[in-house]
Amino acid sequence: xxxxxxxxxxxxxxxxxxxxxxxxxxxxxxxxxxxxxxxxxxxxxxxxxxxxxxxxxxxxxxxxxxxxxxxxxxxxxxxxxxxxxxxxxxxxxxxxxxxxxxxxxxxxxxxxxxxxxxxxxxxxxxxxxxxxxxxxxxxxxxxxxxxxxxxxxxxxxxxxxxxxxxxxxxxxxxxxxxxxxxxxxxxxxxxxxxxxxxxxxxxxxxxxxxxxxxxxxxxxxxxxxxxxxxxxxxxxxxxxxxxxxxxxxxxxxxxxxxxxxxxx
Amino acid sequence: xxxxxxxxxxxxxxxxxxxxxxxxxxxxxxxxxxxxxxxxxxxxxxxxxxxxxxxxxxxxxxxxxxxxxxxxxxxxxxxxxxxxxxxxxxxxxxxxxxxxxxxxxxxxxxxxxxxxxxxxxxxxxxxxxxxxxxxxxxxxxxxxxxxxxxxxxxxxxxxxxxxxxxxxxxxxxxxxxxxxxxxxxxxxxxxxxxxxxxxxxxxxxxxxxxxxxxxxxxxxxxxxxxxxxxxxxxxxxxxxxxxxxxxxxxxxxxxxxxxxxxxx
DNA sequence: ATATGTGAAGGGTTTCACAGCC
DNA sequence: GGCTGTGAAACCCTTCACATAT
Numbered sequence: 001x002x003x004x005x006x007x008x009x010x011x012x013x014x015x016x017x018x019x020x021x022x023x024x025x026x027x028x029x030x031x032x033x034x035x036x037x038x039x040x041x042x043x044x045x046x047x048x049x050x051x052x053x054x055x056x057x058x059x060x061x062x063x064x065x066x067x068x069x070x071x072x073x074x075x076x077x078x079x080x081x082x083x084x085x086x087x088x089x090x091x092x093x094x095x096x097x098x099x100x101x102x103x104x105x106x107x108x109x110x111x112x113x114x115x116x117x118x119x120x121x122x123x124x125x126x127x128x129x130x131x132x133x134x135x136x137x138x139x140x141x142x143x144x145x146x147x148x149x150x151x152x153x154x155x156x157x158x159x160x161x162x163x164x165x166x167x168x169x170x171x172x173x174x175x176x177x178x179x180x181x182x183x184x185x186x187x188x189x190x191x192x193x194x195x196x197x198x199x200x201x202x203x204x205x206x207x208x209x210x211x212x213x214x215x216x217x218x219x220x221x222x223x224x225x226x227x228x229x230x231x232x233x234x235x236x237x238x239x240x241x242x243x244x245x246x247x248x249x250x251x252x253x254x255x256x257x258x259x260x261x262x263x264x
Numbered sequence: 265x266x267x268x269x270x271x272x273x274x275x276x277x278x279x280x281x282x283x284x285x286x287x288x289x290x291x292x293x294x295x296x297x298x299x300x301x302x303x304x305x306x307x308x309x310x311x312x313x314x315x316x317x318x319x320x321x322x323x324x325x326x327x328x329x330x331x332x333x334x335x336x337x338x339x340x341x342x343x344x345x346x347x348x349x350x351x352x353x354x355x356x357x358x359x360x361x362x363x364x365x366x367x368x369x370x371x372x373x374x375x376x377x378x379x380x381x382x383x384x385x386x387x388x389x390x391x392x393x394x395x396x397x398x399x400x401x402x403x404x405x406x407x408x409x410x411x412x413x414x415x416x417x418x419x420x421x422x423x424x425x426x427x428x429x430x431x432x433x434x435x436x437x438x439x440x441x442x443x444x445x446x447x448x449x450x451x452x453x454x455x456x457x458x459x460x461x462x463x464x465x466x467x468x469x470x471x472x473x474x475x476x477x478x479x480x481x482x483x484x485x486x487x488x489x490x491x492x493x494x495x496x497x498x499x500x501x502x503x504x505x506x507x508x509x510x511x512x513x514x515x516x517x518x519x520x521x522x523x524x525x526x527x528x
Numbered sequence: 529a530t531a532t533g534t535g536a537a538g539g540g541t542t543t544c545a546c547a548g549c550c
Numbered sequence: 551g552g553c554t555g556t557g558a559a560a561c562c563c564t565t566c567a568c569a570t571a572t
Contacts, residue, residue, distance in 0.1 A: 021474055021477050022474055024473070024477070025467075025469065025470040025473040026454075026470065028473075029510075029514060030454075032510050032511050032514070033511055033514075035511075036511045050454065050455035051454065054327070079298075079479070085476070088473050088476055088477045088480075089476040089477055090473065090476060092480075093474075094472075094476055094479070096472070101469055102371065103367050103370045103371035103374060104367070104368070104371040106367045107366065107367035107368035107371055108468065110367060111468060111513070112512070112513030112516055113468065113469040113508070113510065113514060114469060114472065114513075114515040115450060115509070115513070116475065116510040116512070116513045117472075117510055118476075119469075119472055119476075129424035133297030140303045141488065147500060157479055158472065158475055158476070158479060160472075160510065181479065181482060182475040182478065183379060183475075184471050184472060184475060188293065188377060190290075190294075190314070190315065190316035191314070196482070197493075198475055198478050198479070200471050200474060200475055202466060202471060203289075204372065204375060204377065204378075204466070205289065205375070205377040205378060205381060205383075206286070206289040206290070206426075207448050207464050207466060207518070208355065208358075208378065208381075208422065208448060209288070209289040209292075209352050209359070209381065210285055210286055210289070210464060211283050211351040211422055211446040211447075211448060211462055212352055212354060212358055212382075212383075212422070212446075213288075213351070213352050213353055213444045214446065214462050215353060215358070215421055215422060215462070216352075216353030216356075218445060236483050245376070245379070245380035246293075246377065246380040246381055247296050247297055247299075247300045248376070248380070249375070249376030249377040249378075249379070250293060250296075250297075250377060252372055252376055254371065254372075254375045254377060258490070262349045
């Protein structure tokens with residue numbers, strides 16, 4: 001993505017491919033596990049298996065970072081952990097706010113995987129006045145009114161949106177106006193943001209729909225059935241896709257009935 | 265295009281690119297919203313804007329499905345909704361089970377976006393005996409012991425794993441052995457599955473790490489600062505990445521302290 | 529006049545296979 | 551001998567631009 005940006009003469013080969021960046025956290029997790037078990041070195045083959053990719057891809061990925069391996073030996077686990085962490089920017093502290101504290105927001109707040117990687121939950125924000133002051137994951141929920149103040153006084157540049165879809169764009173606008181430049185969006189909506197702001201989306205129902213597509217394909221193929229298990233299903237009357245219901249569900253969002261953020 | 269596969273005389277060009285499949289749910293959502301507002305037709309330009317892609321891509325995507333548009337006019341909303349739903353396999357009923365009913369599992373169970381698209385939550389499963397019988401989203405949680413029985417008697421082919429990472433592979437193995445062929449995995453682990461089984465992964469911390477990478481880049485660039493907002497942050501002492509903590513958090517998973525599934 | 533459908537060009541990503549170094 | 555690092559090939563995806571249809 002990105003339009004091209006300032007293409008400088010490459011200090012040391014600037015520009016790690018997006019696909020590679022997306023895999024670095026995977027490698028980091030596998031390396032972290034090895035580090036815990038005090039394994040000193042790994043080969044590309046072993047590490048690739050642990051990360052679920054093939055070894056040629058892994059080596060190519062690492063080649064964009066530099067030459068951190070030793071031929072005939074492999075990679076030093078500790079050294080690689082450090083290098084990848086640095087490349088991803090995890091050696092610094094990233095305060096984040098989570099907006100919309102329903103089941104999903106609470107799950108995110110409780111996820112230790114954030115804190116341990118340098119993401120510090122600076123605040124939990126919800127529009128429901130009844131939530132204000134209630135502790136979730138050991139942090140008191142604050143009201144939406146405080147949003148701008150929280151962002152600015154904590155220097156927050158990353159925001160997580162876990163509100164219903166109907167509130168997401170408004171929350172997004174307020175986050176961006178207050179200085180947030182990276183957003184992780186769990187609401188099933190397309191967010192519009194100004195240039196320079198990154199948005200990543202996690203969409204729970206899209207993932208299931210992609211699985212359904214492939215599942216359907218399996219059912220349709222009757223060439224050389226490998227797994228002896230009839231796919232598909234035919235008990236209940238084929239539920240007609242209820243369009244109105246889907247739209248209504250999208251409006252509520254990927255969470256229960258959380259009373260969420262409304263415009264100020 | 266494509267490797268060739270069983271290159272039959274092309275009934276109507278089999279084989280939709282994976283990238284296209286991944287966008288169909290996006291289009292479907294946008295179309296559903298239009299349908300609700302009783303909009304009869306859309307142009308590729310309008311629909312693309314609503315879905316957050318560019319119009320050339322959208323037209324190319326639709327061309328893989330067939331010629332469902334009218335030149336000079338646009339696409340019939342209702343017709344397209346039906347065609348995409350059918351292509352994705354959403355015109356049939358897909359019973360799914362969710363394993364691991366912590367905050368995340370509960371959020372998923374409550375998500376109306378599943379039910380409204382043909383995904384019927386057939387069962388909620390958790391390893392904690394204390395959870396058994398408790399209703400979540402109107403469905404009584406069942407104990408892990410029932411897993412195989414539930415899968416088989418309901419003809420479930422799609423499973424969602426929302427357990428801690430430590431339990432994920434075991435749950436996965438049991439699901440697959442019982443007949444599940446598509447898995448949506450929220451646990452921060454690489455799952456190993458036999459051929460013919462699809463796995464999709466949603467990893468909360470990876471998304472944040474990717475954002476951090478780009479955020480760091482923004483901070484580093486001092487060429488022509490567009491948004492007058494200093495990136496980065498320097499208040500707290502730069503949190504050294506605590507590897508052990510990250511590994512421990514991964515083991516617990518993307519949810520709180522949910523007592524989850526243990527081997528039978 | 530207007531907007532789709534699609535060859536062709538362009539860019540990015542993955543895989544191959546082997547040269548290079550330990 | 552073993553394993554990394556990397557050009558080159560193959561593949562996939564996106565974008566362009568225009569023929570085609572209403």
